[in-house]
Amino acid sequence: MLDDATIVQLEYFRTVVRLGSLTRAAEALSVTQPTLSTAIARLERQYRIQLLARIPRKGVEPTLAGLRLLTALEPLLDSVGRLGSIARGTDDPLQGELSIGVYSPLAPFYAPTILLEAARLMPGVTLTLTEGDLDELPEALRRRQLDVALLYADELTPEFGIATLRTIAPHVVVAEDHRLVQAGRTSVSLHELANEPAAFLSSPHTFNRYMSFFRALNITPNIKYTSTSYEVIRSYVASGLGYSLLHHEHLTHKTHCGRRLVPLRIEEDVADSQLCAVTPTRDQPPARTARLIEVIDNVVQQFAARAPR
Incomplete structure (x- = not known):
């Protein structure tokens, strides 16, 4: 004992x-x-x-x-x-502390609502939310610094518990006055963009994933701009500095610089990404962690229902 x-x-x-x-x-x-x-x-x-x-x-x-x-x-x-x-008969498994990690580009979409919904539905739980990249979050899970993480799980190893919440297809974004938009196009082949300037996120996992799409088509993209910021890339594109590839939908196409961009479907068969709630092991998580995953799932589904088709 x-x-x-x-x-x-x-x-x-x-x-x-x-x-x-x-x-x-x-x-x-x-x-x-x-x-x-x-x-x-x-x-x-x-x-x-x-x-x-x-x-x-x-x-x-x-x-x-x-x-x-x-x-x-x-x-x-x-x-x-x-x-x-x-011993007093007053135990509530939905009490205590929980730590959630969110992939940084996803945080603006989900973090505020997760915090609000968790406070409403799990008032006995103190929730700490941190942001990280696709290297930092799995390592934090391994160290048990996080109870759950919201991230794209395409490259995770089988050691983790993975609950897929959404499948998200990558898409192209261009400025609203781009020639493709003016021609009434709603989709584009990556071959058509081979010579146009591009602005890509420089996050290693995201950058490498997008580059793999081009390599599979034997295309070398003309990358003129990179940034670690999702919103900076969107503003570059909306300003006409180049096109980009992005994963997540926005509820508004207006950018921080005041200009708008337009999403276009990619005509080639490129790999989707899995948006997942990830736990440190494949074991059944504790009750409060399982409840938090339900909250995260509801937030993700509510966003998906509002996202433009």
């Missing part, structure tokens, strides 16, 4: 993994770093496994054995924290 000291050690271990640093974990737990190191060492001796790997200039990360232990102890520590309310 676990004693109090062991439960404390396990909580220390979980905090170190989530923060990726003994120094930051010690500060968060209000203990000294030697105290934390000693607690982790005792756990490693008790279970006869190495739980953490020290990475020079980066901090620490869990070993495979450490990840297995973390997966097993999450529900245990959650239950320990609720023992008093369970």
Whole structure:
């Protein structure tokens, strides 16, 4: 049976993994770093496994054995924290803290509504929302720094729990006075755009995915502008500086610079993307995480219903 000291050690271990640093974990737990190191060492001796790997200039990360232990102890520590309310008969599984990560280009579409709906439907849960890219979010899930992430999951490994919410097709955007719009076109072949200037998002995963479309067609796009900002790219396009490829629909075609752009369907067969709610493992998530996924799904479906066809 676990004693109090062991439960404390396990909580220390979980905090170190989530923060990726003994120094930051010690500060968060209000203990000294030697105290934390000693607690982790005792756990490693008790279970006869190495739980953490020290990475020079980066901090620490869990070993495979450490990840297995973390997966097993999450529900245990959650239950320990609720023992008093369970004993009093007042326990509510939809209480506590949750962390959600959202892929940065998706955050303007979904983050505000997710926060509002979670506060309305899960008032006992304190929700923390962070943004990240398609490298940062999976790593944060592995470290259990996030309970769930909303992202495009096309390149994720099978270790994660993946719930597909929407399938989204990429599309071309051009300025409203572009020759294709003036000709009444609603679709375009990427071959027709081969020589036109392009403005692409420079996020590595997104950029590489779009480039793969062109490589498959033996086209070299004429890339004149790049940006990490979704809205900057939209403004470039609306100003007539070039076309772009985007995934997500907008509820308005007006851009920050005051000009409008027009979406066009891609005539070639290019790969869709899967918008997913992703959890750290394929195990059934705790009740409050499962409820949050329902909230996220409802927000995504409501947006899809309003998006222009």
